[in-house]
Amino acid sequence: MTAVTATTPDAFRPALHYAARSTWLNDPNGLIFHEGLYHLYYQNNPEDNVWGNMSWGHATSADLVTWTEQPVAIPCDEQEDIYSGSIVFDRYNTSGFGTESRPALVAIYTSAFKPASEHNGVQAQSLAYSQDGGYTWTKYAGNPVLNRGSAEFRDPKVFRYESGTTSYWVMVAVEALDFKVVFYSSPDLKNWEFLSSFGPANATGGVWECPDLFPLLVDGDPDNVKWVLTVNLNPGGPNSGSAGQYFVGDFDGVTFTSSSTVTEGAHDPARLGEYQWLDWGRDYYAAVSFSDVPDGRRLMIAWMNNWEYANEIPTSPWRSPMSLVREVSLQGVDGAPRLVQHVARELTSLGSGDPTFTVGACEIAEGEHIMDGAAGSVQRIEANLAPGTAEEFGVIVRGNGTRGTRIGIRPAEGRIVVDRRESGQTDFHESFASIDSAPVQPSGNSYDVTIYVDRCSVEVFAQGGRVTLSELIFPTCTSTDFSVYASGGTATINSLKITHLA
CATH class of the missing domain: 2.60.120.560 (Exo-inulinase; domain 1)
Structure with missing residues (x-):
């Protein structure tokens, strides 16, 4: 760890939290545990320490404590910026991007198309794949794989849904300005079919972004499983600016049904305190969870900043840290399941x-x-x-x-x-x-x-x-x-x- 003094430009560089070496970062993307390493991808401007040139940065860690910054994973180009998304290990080689003996990692990301593209102005979902464990990536020639013709359709979180003999990929994404989470299914990550939507509900004071959906045991009881849907919004948080909210309910592979919705439809600022927030502070946004963590642990990390002042915080040459990694669980509180969060045990030690x-x-x-x-x-x-x-x-x-x-x-x-x-x-x-x-x-x-x-x-x-x-x-x-x-x-x-x- 490098010593800092009161006059060092890098004086605010965190000792416990991840920050890029000399560039801007925001939303965490593509979180996955693979071959003994945690992979943290994130929105990154490789050329500056303010938002722009959106690409996927990359860092790895064996213990969630010490992170190694890797080269830029998926860079933007003249056709598209690379917005948020997720990564899955395609262990059954459903996409055909790997082999049976060496399945590929597949990134599902939002293409924010530029004027040079025939899709200019559209946000749609695209694929890239890695055959070397997540370090180098090849964009799929058939991109985009899911295009609704929308300018605000983004942030896909994909996971494998399995129930009995049923098994397929599920995508959770947002129509940001409509305050809707949309669900799709696919057999191969390339062809997607609409399932259902959720929202508007609870906080809708700003665009909805960066959703996630995962099951948790209530109080550790394997016979009491609930699904947690998280969705971040900006602005509209409980203490102003960016924030993340969550809903607890059930998911049957097609539809998410919330049992914790307080209000539906129109935004009611007077009821912000009744909603369930991932964090009540000003600087916890775009929180999403890691895939494939051993022992079924559900680990989350967020961007530690707020869009109200994100580009202006006084750090140099880097700008914005990530939060500490948290382990989340569901606990019965006053008769209802609520998220409980602890710093991951690797950090508490x-x-x-x-x-x-x-x-x-x-x-x-x-x-x-x-x-x-x-x-x-x-x-x-x-x-x-x-x-x-x-x-x-x-x-x-x-x-x-x-x-x-x-x-x-x-x-x-x-x-x-x-x-x-x-x-x-x-x-x-x-x-x-x-x-x-x-x-x-x-x-x-x-x-x-x-x-x-x-x-x-x-x-x-x-x-x-x-x-x-x-x-x-x-x-x-x-x-x-x-x-x-x-x-x-x-x-x-x-x-x-x-x-x-x-």
Whole structure:
């Protein structure tokens, strides 16, 4: 890991999160575990650190911790930009792109056609295949394979659906401006038949993008399987700008039926707080899951940025990190299945055996209190806090004294908040200095919060991962103080543990 100073242009480069070496990235694409490696493809501008020239970048990892940037996988050309999509391992060689002994990886991506193409102005789905494990790709001569004549038809997520003797490919994509997820089936990845559609539903304050569909056990019960449909939207998130929502229901191979829809059709901004969000923070977008992960684990990763200010965040020469990889599961909460998210276990094991800072039970007096010995810039913070008389209480991370990013509980409001108004550099965009919040209720009489702090971000997991908030921050390198605080009264630390991860 390269040392950085307050004057280093690359001072915000994360230690825990993936970021491209010197270019722009956004949506994760083509996530797959194959031949012992996790492959992370992503929207990439190979020529600059702002959006444009959309191609597929590529990184690999054996452990979800250390990522190796690979050469650009699928570059744009004069005919098309390469928008989001997915990758499948065609193990039965249904496409004929491989052989029985060496099946191919097949990428299904959105061709955003340019003026040089006969399909100019259309977004349609195309194929590329790899016969060397995902490093080099050949575009299919018969592209596009699915064309609706639409300018906003994109982001295919493809998986193998199997039920009894039935087995075929299913594509989940969006008609972005119609707030619809559309489903297609195929025997060979080349010929597609329309199945059904879903939406509009719940949040429709911005275009729908980057859908995903997968089954999960509820509370680990193999006799209780539900399907989760995720769809990202921009703008229209619960705290402004980009966000991702999810629906829980059933999928019979043709139709997805939601049991968690709150509103259908017309957008109702007053009901945003009732919807199910993948993350309540400002910087968790285009989340999709990895295919073919061993042991049936469902792992997700997202772009850690927000289209309100994405091109203007003060990082150089790179721009935009990915989130940490999360493992998601379904848990019964108040009688309904809800997503629960934890940082993948490969990342939670970081720092084991390293010196930690711990505090036992003690009171937080009114005001802000710097904790000697707790400073750091890359940390995991695990806290159990109990309310007293305070109107708000919590912690301040990446502080310059007691000025930093506040992560607090407002018990009377039933909210957890991330206040980044004093988080560091905020003046690059008018909407960045924000107070963002999510609903949270105590367990017993206390609140569990786990926070991953990095050089330009915080990821907050509250109440066992039932609520998450992800936020970019841009403090100086010397802003490393850690504080606790209480406003309008006192609170209690039941336990506090800080593990240094850098």
